[in-house]
Amino acid sequence: MPYIWLIIGLLGAIxxxxxxRKQGYTFESSLRWAMGTLLVPAVVIPFYILQANLIKKLKRYNKRTEPQDVTSEMYQRCPRCGEFYRGNLEKCPHCHKSILED
Structure with missing residues (x-):
């Protein structure tokens, strides 16, 4: 029976x-995680999986994205002819007059 725990610990450590290493940890940090897994696999493996998932979620949450132009997807009304158009245009696609002029 003790050999089963040794095999599980060894496979878990590997x-x-x-x-x-695949996630970019340093060699020393990877070695520490592996040694902990070899010595106490029932505690370290679940803890490692939990912290790895949390780090992945944090990286996804903290990703910076470029601001998007939401006005290009909105319908707007031309102040000259009253027709609706889509996008952020300088001239109305219906009456062909400048939208930016007052």
Whole structure:
């Protein structure tokens, strides 16, 4: 029975080491995670999976995106002819008069 825990710990340590290296951890940090997994696999493997998922979610949440032009998707009314048009235009597509002039 103790050999089963040793095999599970060894396989878990190899997987954790490989996964941490793939995610960009330093060699020393990967080695620490692998050693912890080898010594206490029942505690370290679930903890590692939880923290890896949290880091992935934080990276997704913190991604900076460029501001989007939402006016290009909105319908607007021409102040000259009253027709609706879509986009952020300088001239009305219906009456062909400048929208920006007062």
């Amino acid at each position: 997987w954790v080491f490989w996964d941490t």
